[in-house]
Amino acid sequence: MPDKSSAKANVEVVWHDSHVTRLMRWEKFKTKGLTVLFTGFSGSGKSTLAALVEERLVESDINAYLLDGDNLRHGINSGLTFSQADREENIRRAGEVARLFADSGVVALLSLVSPFSKDRDQIRLSHNNSGLKFIEVYVSTSIEVCETRDSKGMYKKARRGEILDFTGISSPYEPPRNPELEVDLDSMEKLEGACHQVVELIEKAREVNEL
Secondary structure, rough: OOHHHHOOOOOOOOOOOOOOOHHHHHHHHOOEEEEEEEEEOOOOOOOHHHHHHHHHHOOOOOOEEEEHHHHOOOOOOOOOOOOHHHHHHHHHHHHHHHHHHHHHHOOOEEEOOOOHHHHHHHHHHHHHHHOOEEEEEEEEEOOOHHHOOOOOOOOHHOOOOOOOEEEOOEEEOOOOOOOOOEEEEOHHHHHHHEEEHHHHHHHHHHHHHHH
């Protein structure tokens, strides 16, 4: 069931139904789609974790795809700036792309800082309205640890005031209230264990996901 709730009222825009339903597609390819959102500070390890989860799922013959926030800014979100409005639009678009992937039967692994609860909640609502499973993974690595992993020098620039509205420094991060999973990757030795937890959540969600 597509999510039409966010569409603006426009008599010229009409939803065009496919001849192939979700049920037909999922049964044909023996798959079940859903989205996992990895959220946390820059440098928290969320993209590293998401990439490892993708690898483990594909090794288990589960179709999965990593949608990394930085990568999306090279394509579908390339025209967006880092203003507040554009950051919200960046997250909205990323969530919609993930929802389409999930609808097609893919496990979409979405890695975004996504600092504000309302933006993350909107992605969840979009999936719920479409009858798709959504899992939120909060990578709660502290800002102090993240700054030590500043390979791009972003935190240093933010501290010097060269980057405005940088999450954790000059812009707030609102931790998820009720994530399906919280993991702290203050040490990358915890990565494999965290990956196992995420994969386990995905497998359980796929077991109960109705076609």
